[in-house]
Amino acid sequence: MQDRRSGKIVVVSHCILNVHSLEDDLAIYPGLEEEVVQLLIKKGVGIYQIPCPEVELSGIFRKALPKESYDHPKIRKVYQNLAESISQTLKLYTKKGYEIVAVIGAEGSPACGIDLVGRWKDNIKGKREFPRDIEFVPGMGVFMEEFKAALDKINVHPRWVGIPGKSIRSIRPESFEEILKKLDKI
Numbered sequence: 541m542q543d544r545r546s547g548k549i550v551v552v553s554h555c556i557l558n559v560h561s562l563e564d565d566l567a568i569y570p571g572l573e574e575e576v577v578q579l580l581i582k583k584g585v586g587i588y589q590i591p592c593p594e595v596e597l598s599g600i601f602r603k604a605l606p607k608e609s610y611d612h613p614k615i616r617k618v619y620q621n622l623a624e625s626i627s628q629t630l631k632l633y634t635k636k637g638y639e640i641v642a643v644i645g646a647e648g649s650p651a652c653g654i655d656l657v658g659r660w661k662d663n664i665k666g667k668r669e670f671p672r673d674i675e676f677v678p679g680m681g682v683f684m685e686e687f688k689a690a691l692d693k694i695n696v697h698p699r700w701v702g703i704p705g706k707s708i709r710s711i712r713p714e715s716f717e718e719i720l721k722k723l724d725k726i
């Protein structure tokens with residue numbers, strides 16, 4: 541039988557294929573991001589799932605937090621090591637001529653955001669709460685910044701796509717359809 545592989549690989553944040561890595565109350569799907577996965581199946585790409593940087597660092601019982609909670613030198617070092625390790629594995633695929641066409645992250649995540657991250661709103665009085673006291677601002681999550689730097693080093697330059705999560709979709713419901721269309725064009 542003929543070898544039918546497309547030679548194209550999409551790298552995805554862990555929760556795209558396993559919502560159980562998300563913090564409580566953030567999962568929109570029972571198991572995985574269904575429309576995104578269906579689109580990737582239609583496109584005929586391989587899917588490379590990266591470990592959840594927050595589970596690796598803070599475990600499975602953590603609370604949802606903004607980027608500033610993760611933007612510390614020690615955390616960056618952990619994420620840099622993780623990013624370097626993944627990029628070395630991906631390099632093996634590129635050596636065989638396969639293309640890393642895109643990285644799909646999770647928009648708004650402090651680790652995996654692509655174009656948007658959360659931050660605490662100014663002038664909050666009393667105890668701050670997620671998502672009530674969060675606003676989304678342009679920026680990349682701490683892990684993705686390190687991952688991009690690691691991929692740059694091996695000369696891999698994919699497209700970067702952020703899938704809006706529950707908090708962003710509740711503010712801008714149309715953002716999900718918009719990003720699916722963007723993904724479909726890649």
Ligand code: SF4
Binds near residue numbers: 553554
């Ligand atoms: S966005 Fe990243 S850090 Fe957050 S649950 Fe998904 S894989 Fe983990």
